[in-house]
Amino acid sequence: MTETTYKPVVVWSKPEAERAGTPLLVLFHGYLSNEQDLMGLVPGLPEEFTVAAVRAPVALGPGFSWFPLMHEPDFSVDKVTSAVADVWGWLDSVKDQHSSVSVLGFSMGMAVATSVMRHRPDEIAAVVGLSGFVVPADGDAFFQDEAVKSLKPAVFWGRDQADQVITPDKIEYTHAWLNENVNLTKVLYAGTGHGINAQELAHVKEFLTYKVLNAK
Structure with a gap:
């Protein structure tokens, strides 16, 4: 896949005629799920957002x-960055019609959402991570972590x-990296x-309202 040809399947919360000038919130689903999985959250999110799953x-x-699960032999940071680069290729085709771009990911989707932010942190207004983790970058230059640290973007x-799915090592790394x-x-x-x-969904709504809609 290349950034010029990748066109993901996307479900939108608003018809195209109603999206211009609205803040965009992109949803990234978890492992073995699909783009419909998180659309059930939309009624609990601020109505000002256009949501794209x-x-x-x-x-x-x-x-x-x-990408492959991190404990699997075919996992690599390159596979993470390839997926995120493709997401950015799609985002570049839609973001200019929106007032801002925020991202929300569940489980593995949190790894994608945070990686999207880490690649171009100045272009992401806020990040929501739910029951997920951050990917260790292993020094890969794709991740602009020094810029992230300078900007200190808002992350929920x-x-x-008691979540038994995300392993303790991922939680430990994620906690340290986010802090x-x-x-x-x-x-x-x-x-x-x-x-x-x-x-939690009510807290996410408050977070997005405060950090994006009411941002000074």
């Missing part, structure tokens, strides 16, 4: 994946400490497991 590029099992990270590099809002939700509850 993007399908991951690799068909796998019952759904799609952004919600999770349940060092971003303006972090971190909230724990007991009883949620590897999911999203109503209280």
Whole structure:
């Protein structure tokens, strides 16, 4: 895939005629899911946003994946950056009609959302990560982490400490990286497991309203 030919499957919350000038929120689903999975969040998000849910590029099992799982032998940082570069190729074709771009990812989708921000941090207004993780960059220049650290972008990270899906090593790395590099809002939700509850969605709405819609 190249940035000029990649056209992901995208589901939009608003018809094209109603999108111009609105803030854009891009949703990235989790492993083995699809672009419809997170659209159920839309009624709980600020209505000012145009929401676009993007399908991951690799068909796998019952759904799609952004890259191999990190413990699998075919995982590489290059596969992460390739997927994120393709996302940016698509974003470049739509972002100019919007007042800002924010990203939200669930599980593996949080790895994509944070990586999208880490590649071009000055172009992302806010990041929401739910029950997910940040990918170790291993010094890859694709990740502009020094620029991230300078800009301190607004990031919301919600999770349940009892989540059995995201392994402790990923949580430890994510916690350390976010604390060092971003303006972090971190909230724990007991009883949620590897999911999203109503209280968390309400907090996400408040975060996006404060950090994007009411940003000074």
